[in-house]
Amino acid sequence: MRVPDDHPLNVTRAFRTAGAALAAVEAAREHGGAEVLDGLFELAVAETNAAVVVATLRALAERDTPLSRVAVRRAAGSRFALARQFAIHAMDRLDDRELDSAVVKLLTTDPSWVNRRAALTALAAVGRERRWEILRTADDPHWRVRHALGRVLTAWGASETDQQEINCRLAIEQFEEGINRTRRDALLAYLTYRWTGREPGDGTAFGAPDPFAVCPFWDWDAAVLAVRLKRMTAAERAAHVNAMPFLAGHEDGRVWKSAVSAIREHGESHHYRAVLALRADPRNGAEPAIERLLDGLDEERKHELTTGPFGRRSVGEREPLEAIAGSPFQRAAALTPTTAAGIVAEPTSETSWHVIEAAGRLAKVPIWEVEPLNPWTPPTVAKPSLPPLVAPLGAGVATTLVGPDRIAVSRVGVSGHYLLPVEGFVEAAAAGVNWFFWEPNYATLTAFSSRLSASDRRPFHFVAGTFEADGRRIRADVERALRELRVERLGIFFLFWVQSWDRLTDDVRDTSAALRAEGKIAAVGLSSHRRPLLVRAMADGWDVVMARHSAAHRGAETELFPAVPPGTTLITFNNLCYGRLLEPTHGLTPPTAADCYRYTLSFPQVAACWSAPATVEQLRDNLAALREPELDPGRRDDLRAFGAKLYQHEKVFERLVRML
Known part of the structure; x- marks a missing residue:
């Protein structure tokens, strides 16, 4: 007998068809019954791909059954980071001690720092029995995780008694095997500063390892390092093979892939084992590099290298x-x-x-x-076409001229970094904003631009950039931006996050000049936190430079602003210190976002600045500086006083958390 076509088993059969699984999961949500529950469970544990697993887990979570809970718990050990993330966030909805235990393991085993931070936040929630487990992250390799822990513990230390308890618990954690005591000691010093205001003395040293001691051709700019590796001869790779295991742990894929290739070409067993030793701490996130290193080795050789402590470690153990x-x-x-x-x-x-x-x-x-005679197939649904946008550009706001073509832009531009809704960009345009900052993952800004007609898009200027240091790849990034934004020319194209002058090679300069000559970019610029590098770039004739500046980070006022030559455009960013200038500190009332933008725009050397709102409400707050750009003279001193306190905190944070 066959399964009838109208039976729920016909829908769940489609779970096993790669192209139909997602649609079948969506269709199955309309059905109840054990068929759907069993099918969803089977699909979740099969782990075919991340999107299917997460969609399946969402559908299972709507059915709070013992089996759906098992699926969510197992997701904490998934090979997919998004599935593990789903399990972490499910803690908010499920009172499940076994899930709590699984999430605790992720604190020290998940290779994704985003997931470790999410696990920390979930476990720190009020009422969790195992909230103190978050102390396991005190030596986390990623500073953002330790920063999150520091914020939580600062809040928990409301009284001297609470502070003593935290200190005692952290001291006990110090005796665990394999702990990075430098990071934990530094975190204790940071907490003492947050609670008491006392900074560690100069004799308190928490030095980070010096990469130049391991890698003589090191560069802090990952793009430069990647190009150096790529351009090495075979003899040079062989000469530097001892540095390659260190680089195999680099977070930039361009770097670790080249390092792994060099080890496979010239390495000996101890080089392989040095990379495999990164498995000792799964938080290093080195498993992709290790898999690439071992790929293609014969089984006997692979077994020889991966025995004992060098074997693969799973994120979490799961019952059969x-x-x-x-x-x-x-x-x-x-x-x-x-x-x-x-x-x-x-x-x-x-x-x-x-x-x-x-x-x-x-x-x-x-x-x-026994299969249905007519297997279920996804219904044909016409993809809804979004209506074209109309975004008339408002007038009456202050503008400035940027780049060699002297393009007129509003003094405040809007970035799509935090996925401002499309209607937010329409409102920004109506307020007079005519330029926008874009990267490939800024989906809402892409949607805004693509939904405009060619004529309606013409008044706007789009700014994009690259993290590359290779002419061919830079050209590919420009072409991609033009294609996705549906424009013929970019207003400015930046070399992002330049940390080394070696990034600005003849190849990079020639490619940039060619793209400008072809009319694909109006101006070429670079962004950096390194002010001496920007001064050198301006003296060298770069069209546009972009620098960090705020009431807290004022070094540019003395080191950079006086060096801006006529014809060079200086744009500032990070004027809110990622929002930290809007948070109370040391008992002082924070400034408004608009005043933070007014502060940077009050300097005559600053042509314009970027704002990066996440919501329409934040956009409106930010654009008050566009409507009324003048800073009240009485506010300048208040802003500087507040910024000085924040800067003091930032330097302690950088020394004790960020740089370790």
Whole structure:
């Protein structure tokens, strides 16, 4: 007997079809019953791809059953970072001690710092029995995780008694094997500063390792380092092979891939093992590099290298599927020839395709004999076309001229970094903003530009950039920006995050000049936190430079602003210190966002600045500086006093958290 076409098993059968799985999961949400629950569970544990797993987990989470809880707990050990992230966030909805335990393990095993930080935040929630487990992150390799821990512990230390408890618990943690005591000691010093205002003395040293001691051709600019590796001769790679295991742990894929290739070409066993030793701390995120290193080795060689402490470590251990009570896998394992024959004869008596397939194998009946005659397929749905946008450009705001072509732009531009809704960009345009900062993952800004007609898009200027240091790749980034934004020319194209003059090679300069000559970019610029580098770039004739400046970070006022020559455009960013200038500190009332922008615009050398709102409300607050750009003279001193306090905190934070 076949499964009827209108039976829920027909929909869940489509879970096993790669192209139909997502649509089938969505369709199955309309159905109840054990068929859907079993099918979703099977799909979740199969881990075919991240998107399918997360969609399946969402559907399972709507059914709070023992089996759906097992699926969520197992997701904490998934090979997909997004699935593990789903399990972490599920803690808010599920009072599940086993899930809590799984998330605790992620604090020290998840290779994604985003997930470790999310696990820390979830476990720190009020009422969690195991909230103190977050102290395991005191030596986390990524400063953003330790920063999150510092914020939580600062808040928990409301009284001297609370502070003593935290200090004692951290001191006990120090005795665990393998702990990076430098990071933990530094965190304790940072907490003392936050609670008491006392800075560690100059004799308190928390030095980070010097990469130049390991890698003589090191550069802090990952793009430069990647190009140096790429351009090495075979002899040079062989000469520097001892530095390659260190670079195999680099977070930039361009770097670690080249390092791994050099080890495969010239390395000996101890070089391989030095990379495999990164497995000692799964938080290093080095597994992709290790897999690439071992790929293609014969099994005997691979076994020799990965025995003992060098074996792969899983994110989390999970019980065998057959041991899960009430699961299809347990039922399939318990099949007998008699029960299998009964299921094949009456497949709708079973709710799981995994069990039906197992029964077919046991009864020697091909699965196509019980499948529906007309398998379920996703309904044909016309993709809704979004209506064109109309975004008339407002007038009456102050503008400035940028680049060699002297393009007139509003003194405040809007970045799409925090995915401001499309209607926010329309409102910004109506307020007089005519230039926008774009990167490939700024989906809402891409949607804004692509939905404008060619004529309506013409008044706007789009700014993009690259992290590359290779002419061919830079050209590819320009072409991609033009294509996705549907424009013929970019207003400014930046070399992002330049940390080394070696990034500005003849190849980079020639490519930039060619792109400008072709009319694909109006101006070429560079952005950097390194002010001496920007001064040199301006003296060298670069069209546009972009620098950090705020009431807290005022070094540019003495080191950079006086050096701006006529014809060079200086743009500032990070005027809110990622929002930290808007948070109370040391008992002082924070400034408004508009005043922070007014502060940087009050300097005559500053042509314009960027704002990066996440919401329309934030946009309106920011654009008050565009409507009324003048800074009240009485506010300048207040801003500087507040900024000085924040800067003091930032320097302690950088020394004790950021740089370790």
